[in-house]
Amino acid sequence: MRGKRRSKIILEILGVLLALIWLSPFYLMIVNAFKTKNGIFTDILGLPEEWTVDNFKQAFIDLDFLSSFTNSVIVSVGSVALIILFSSMAGYALARNKTKLSGIIFMVFVAAMLIPFQSVMIPLISIFGEVNMLNIQGLIFMYLGFGASLSIFLYHGAMASIPVSLDEAATIDGANKWQVFWKIVFPMLKPISVTVMILNLIWIWNDYLLPSLVLSADTATLPLKMFFFFGQYTKQWHLALAGLTIAIIPVIIVYFFAQKHIIEGVTEGAVK
Structure with a gap:
C-alpha cells in the first residue's frame, strides 16, 4: 500500500510539473x-x-x-465545415464498402498524412496561380485537401462503433443511402465531428505559411497581420504579445465548450 501511495504521489508531482511547463508559454505571453x-x-x-x-x-x-479577424473566421469556419462534410461522407463510404478498392483508397489517404506541406508547396501554388485561385476560396480548398486525410482516418475508425444493422433497418424502412447517413449515422458521429473540428480549427486558425503564399494584404488573416510587429530593425514584442493574446481567445472559448467531446471522439476514431 505504501509503495502504491508513493507512486501515486510521484505521478501527481510529475503531472503538476508537466502542467507548469505546458502553461509557462501562456504565462509569459x-x-x-x-x-x-x-x-x-x-x-x-x-x-x-x-x-x-x-x-x-x-x-x-x-x-x-x-x-483580419473576419478573414480568419471565414477561412477557418469555411475550411472546417467542408472538411467535416466531405471527410464524414468519405469515411462512411470507405468503412461500409469493404472492397479491395476501398481499402486501397483508404491507405492512400493514410499515406498522405506523411507528406509534408513543404514538398508540395511550390507546385501547389504554381497550379493554383495558373487558375487564378490564390484567394480566400482557393485557400479554403487547399485546407480541405490537407485536412481530409487525418479527418477521414478518424471518421473511418469511428464507424466501427456504429453497427451496420442500423443502416439495414433504415433501408428496410424505405430510407436511401443519403438519408441513412445524414439522419442515422452522422448524428451518432457528433463526438468525432467535434474532435475533427477542434484539431483542424486550431491548425488553420494559427497557420501562417500557407496563407502567406496565397492571400494578399487586403485578405490577410490574424497570423499574417501579426508579422507587422516584426520589422527588419525593430521588434515590438509588447504589441505582438498583446495581439497574440487577443487572437487566441476565440479558439480557447471554442475549445472549452467542446472539450467534453474531444477525448471521446479521439478514442472512437482510434478504434480499428
Missing part, C-alpha cells in the same frame, strides 16, 4: 502583454511593475483587428 516595451527587457519572467492596457489598444488598431 499574458504577463508580458501588460508590460511596456522597456519593461519586457528589464524583467521577462516577473510580473509587470506598471500594468498597462495600451498594448492591447494599439495592437487592435495595428492588426486592423475586425478585418
Whole structure:
C-alpha cells in the first residue's frame, strides 16, 4: 500500500510539473502583454511593475483587428465545415464498402498524412496561380485537401462503433443511402465531428505559411497581420504579445465548450 501511495504521489508531482511547463508559454505571453516595451527587457519572467492596457489598444488598431479577424473566421469556419462534410461522407463510404478498392483508397489517404506541406508547396501554388485561385476560396480548398486525410482516418475508425444493422433497418424502412447517413449515422458521429473540428480549427486558425503564399494584404488573416510587429530593425514584442493574446481567445472559448467531446471522439476514431 505504501509503495502504491508513493507512486501515486510521484505521478501527481510529475503531472503538476508537466502542467507548469505546458502553461509557462501562456504565462509569459499574458504577463508580458501588460508590460511596456522597456519593461519586457528589464524583467521577462516577473510580473509587470506598471500594468498597462495600451498594448492591447494599439495592437487592435495595428492588426486592423475586425478585418483580419473576419478573414480568419471565414477561412477557418469555411475550411472546417467542408472538411467535416466531405471527410464524414468519405469515411462512411470507405468503412461500409469493404472492397479491395476501398481499402486501397483508404491507405492512400493514410499515406498522405506523411507528406509534408513543404514538398508540395511550390507546385501547389504554381497550379493554383495558373487558375487564378490564390484567394480566400482557393485557400479554403487547399485546407480541405490537407485536412481530409487525418479527418477521414478518424471518421473511418469511428464507424466501427456504429453497427451496420442500423443502416439495414433504415433501408428496410424505405430510407436511401443519403438519408441513412445524414439522419442515422452522422448524428451518432457528433463526438468525432467535434474532435475533427477542434484539431483542424486550431491548425488553420494559427497557420501562417500557407496563407502567406496565397492571400494578399487586403485578405490577410490574424497570423499574417501579426508579422507587422516584426520589422527588419525593430521588434515590438509588447504589441505582438498583446495581439497574440487577443487572437487566441476565440479558439480557447471554442475549445472549452467542446472539450467534453474531444477525448471521446479521439478514442472512437482510434478504434480499428
